[in-house]
Amino acid sequence: MNENAQPPLLIIQTGLPPEPVSNRHGTFSCMIREAAGLRAGDIEIVAVHRGAELRPPSSYRAAIITGSPAMVTDLADWSERTAGWIRRAVDLGLPILGICYGHQLLAHALGGRVDFHPRGREVGTQTVELLPAAGDAPLLAGLPSHFPAHLIHQQSVMEVPAGATVLARSEHxxxxIVQYGDGVISSQYHPEFCPRIMGTYLTHFGPRLGEEGFDVQALSARLRPAPEARELLLRFVRQHAALREAA
Known part of the structure; x- marks a missing residue:
């Protein structure tokens, strides 16, 4: 191995989208790679939901934890092993970005509480509101106070861990967005999603969403681009790749 080579950016794959979504748009890892403009040689994908083992945190420049159809509260063996790895990685100062399931797993791993949201599912293109604490977060600098983001989840972070800072909320x-010290941040929304991906989800889950009381036609009509939401992913990748390259 070239001793001058940079360590890879780790993508911890915690599950796969429904088949109609993955057939059209790829896995969560593929969506993240495409949205962030990452090259195959820059990343290492570890499918922990299939039992793949993570290398020590020191092997990576940073980590992104994907979404998943799984539920954190199921306490699956692979998920709990990943939670233990997250605790070690945070202790070592590895930059981490959690997305949806990854957002919830980070909170769970660090002492927060995850559960089904009492108001049910959040889905579609919804408005995210930055809170005053976001003004001190470099990854959110210059973003508008309100911006659209794509979401689909049933479980939520119900209580954040001690010491965590909440940077954004939605009506639901x-x-x-939650910050855990320097370099560790997570979002309930999917910064890698675009309206096409969100639209495929709405089509696939349409009958179920209708049974849950959603107006799927109205949700589809409200789909729109969410470039500000994507900035969290883009800035995380740029910042932490640059940090290691400059080291």
């Missing part, structure tokens, strides 16, 4: 969810 009080903990849309």
């Amino acid at each position: 969810d009080a903990h849309q």
